[in-house]
Amino acid sequence: MLKNWKSATGYGVLLWLLIFVEVSVLMFIPALKDKELTQNILHMIILPVLVLFCAWMYFKNVKVSAKEGFLLGVYFLIIGTILDMLITIPLFVKTFDFYKDIWLWLGFLETIIMCTLVGYFKK
Helix, strand or coil: CCCCHHHHHHHHHHHHHHHHHHHHHHCCCCCCCCHHHHHHHHHHHHHHHHHHHHHHHHCCCCCCCHHHHHHHHHHHHHHHHHHHHHHHHHHHHCCHHHHHCHHHHHHHHHHHHHHHHHHHHCC
16 A cells, blocks of 8 residues: 555656656657657656656655555556546547557556666665
8 A cells, every 4th residue: 555645646647747748748859760659769768757756756755665666656557547538538639549559558667667666776
């Protein structure tokens, strides 16, 4: 169980907002060849920084452990999925095919790994 649900929810919403802004900005970056591939690769490079920031802030006032980090990563994904279903899909994507994208699932995995690592290594 997460130690601080209010804080985890707040940082989950913040992470979702940061990712939303980051992906929106990446949409306007020109690419030499495959624009979508370039955007996905840049997102996979930027995402750990955003996750690290939110997880680090969460762990300022919570006992640190890899288990807590793992649970935080899963909770961030739950918050993000809820917000995607309420905002991203109905307003922008218009289809649940959004969840068939391998890059989205790689981002989910990256989020869980990064949160777990912060929980494990932060002293």
